[in-house]
Amino acid sequence: MQETPFKTLHEEHGARMVDFAGWYMPVQYTSIVEEHLNVRAHCGLFDVSHMGRIMLTGPQHIAFTDHVASNARAGMRKKQVRYNLICNKEGTILDDVLITASAGDEASSATENEMSADPVNALIKGGTMIVCNAGNHPKISAWLKEQSAGFDVRIDDITESHPMLALQGKTSVAILQPLTDVDLSKIKYYRSQVGTVCGINNVIISRTGYTGEDGFELIFPKAHADKVFNALLESGKEHGLRLTGLGARDTLRLEAGMPLYGHEIDDRVNPLEAGLNWAVNLDKDFNGKSVLAQVAAEGPSRTLVGLEVDSKRIARQHMKVLHNGEAIGEIASGTKSPTLDKVIATALIPATIARSSESVEIELKPGVTAAAKIVPLPFYKRKK
Amino acid sequence: MARPSDYRYRESHEWAKLEGDIVTIGITDFAVEQLNDLTYCELPEVGDSVTKDESFGEIESVKAVSDLYSPVNGEIVEVNSDVDADDFAKMKTDAFGAGWLIKVKVSDASDLDSLKDLATYEAQLADDA
Numbered sequence: 001m002q003e004t005p006f007k008t009l010h011e012e013h014g015a016r017m018v019d020f021a022g023w024y025m026p027v028q029y030t031s032i033v034e035e036h037l038n039v040r041a042h043c044g045l046f047d048v049s050h051m052g053r054i055m056l057t058g059p060q061h062i063a064f065t066d067h068v069a070s071n072a073r074a075g076m077r078k079k080q081v082r083y084n085l086i087c088n089k090e091g092t093i094l095d096d097v098l099i100t101a102s103a104g105d106e107a108s109s110a111t112e113n114e115m116s117a118d119p120v121n122a123l124i125k126g127g128t129m130i131v132c133n134a135g136n137h138p139k140i141s142a143w144l145k146e147q148s149a150g151f152d153v154r155i156d157d158i159t160e161s162h163p164m165l166a167l168q169g170k171t172s173v174a175i176l177q178p179l180t181d182v183d184l185s186k187i188k189y190y191r192s193q194v195g196t197v198c199g200i201n202n203v204i205i206s207r208t209g210y211t212g213e214d215g216f217e218l219i220f221p222k223a224h225a226d227k228v229f230n231a232l233l234e235s236g237k238e239h240g241l242r243l244t245g246l247g248a249r250d251t252l253r254l255e256a257g258m259p260l261y262g263h264e265i266d267d268r269v270n271p272l273e274a275g276l277n278w279a280v281n282l283d284k285d286f287n288g289k290s291v292l293a294q295v296a297a298e299g300p301s302r303t304l305v306g307l308e309v310d311s312k313r314i315a316r317q318h319m320k321v322l323h324n325g326e327a328i329g330e331i332a333s334g335t336k337s338p339t340l341d342k343v344i345a346t347a348l349i350p351a352t353i354a355r356s357s358e359s360v361e362i363e364l365k366p367g368v369t370a371a372a373k374i375v376p377l378p379f380y381k382r383k384k
Numbered sequence: 385m386a387r388p389s390d391y392r393y394r395e396s397h398e399w400a401k402l403e404g405d406i407v408t409i410g411i412t413d414f415a416v417e418q419l420n421d422l423t424y425c426e427l428p429e430v431g432d433s434v435t436k437d438e439s440f441g442e443i444e445s446v447k448a449v450s451d452l453y454s455p456v457n458g459e460i461v462e463v464n465s466d467v468d469a470d471d472f473a474k475m476k477t478d479a480f481g482a483g484w485l486i487k488v489k490v491s492d493a494s495d496l497d498s499l500k501d502l503a504t505y506e507a508q509l510a511d512d513a
Contacts, residue, residue: 032420033421247446312423312424313424313426313444313449314444314449336423
């Protein structure tokens with residue numbers, strides 16, 4: 001298994017560690033439900049170093065990004081972050097990613113010397129950052145390399161050299177501000193800034209996250225791992241900060257209606273049926289565009305729906321979804337929502353049924369079904 | 385939590401306590417801690433029979449569902465009403481006492497002989513760790 005620079009710290013803090021996508025990661029420290037509720041009430045600190053972080057530079061980094069991903073790269077504001085989908089030529093999803101534009105002009109790129117000196121220069125001088133899922137990192141790395149043929153683009157993988165921490169919750173600004181000279185009030189949601197944190201220069205600060213709360217994701221060189229981790233915990237003491245594991249990360253994102261690769265989306269699902277049409281720009285050419293243009297014209301045959309399940313048992317991935325006794329799909333994700341105190345789930349079902357029905361049934365186990373009300377996503381939205 | 389030395393233990397973390405011809409069955413503190421975020425428990429009803437080494441119910445946490453295995457043959461005479469109503473507080477604080485799950489009237493108490501004693505169960509926990 002691969003280890004993040006925070007492995008010893010997790011163990012010292014009593015984390016229950018698991019193999020997640022080949023990485024040795026904390027699933028919980030105390031209780032998934034407690035950690036989840038604490039993120040909604042105060043703030044959680046997550047090690048998300050297992051995710052892939054890739055820098056693109058060179059004269060055609062923008063054109064290359066627009067070729068491999070469905071959402072527009074050209075025309076992004078400086079330092080803007082966009083949710084995006086790397087699709088294959090059949091229009092199905094290879095991974096969902098966050099793409100960050102640099103602070104430089106669109107035509108500019110960090111030079112090879114600048115990248116060798118510090119790969120964060122991609123976001124200072126010119127370039128594009130892609131953050132992808134841990135489980136898809138090898139696949140995406142290989143795909144980007146293959147697709148780069150014919151593009152003048154340089155690919156630098158900084159996953160191993162630059163860990164990532166996520167600070168998520170309403171007290172995240174109060175916790176991070178004392179540690180940085182960057183005015184956090186100037187970083188809007190889904191914008192980024194390179195600045196000094198804990199005295200470390202060129203830290204990438206991104207106002208993004210996977211919980212539905214306000215928060216920041218920090219990327220910095222691994223030599224400073226302990227320093228930043230401990231500084232955040234210390235600053236967070238009076239603001240209810242708690243270490244939070246991948247178990248709560250999953251229940252938080254599900255409440256917030258965010259997809260998880262391998263559940264709501266995978267390489268048999270296209271963005272339009274997963275409700276991600278807002279991340280697809282059909283005005284440009286990209287891998288899978290012609291297939292998706294067709295799907296858009298005809299309307300997707302399936303829709304991703306939210307379900308509130310009338311049951312005490314949790315509806316879990318792969319359980320059958322039934323309509324009038326007929327199997328029409330499977331649960332993509334399910335849990336007992338700590339915030340809403342009900343069993344919630346998602347499923348891809350025929351669009352016609354999603355439009356015309358109020359409820360479906362879930363087969364919890366052979367012979368045992370529960371009714372589920374179709375509800376719009378997300379299940380939870382933070383108050384602004 | 386000190387584990388009772390006069391209880392018998394199944395390798396699947398159920399415990400059994402014999403009093404006369406009634407066996408009280410629960411799950412150990414180790415199992416409760418491993419399951420952690422308990423959400424639901426399905427138990428049988430008074431009058432149902434249980435079969436040695438077969439599942440008598442299920443306990444569910446956020447992460448997964450686990451079967452509960454009976455160490456004995458017999459008939460259910462009492463079910464813990466708190467647990468039945470998904471109140472798991474006593475299981476967390478008193479897994480070997482107030483956190484019991486079912487009481488079974490047994491016809492053959494020697495069913496318990498094949499279970500582990502405390503030392504053997506704790507050795508298993510140490511081995512698995």
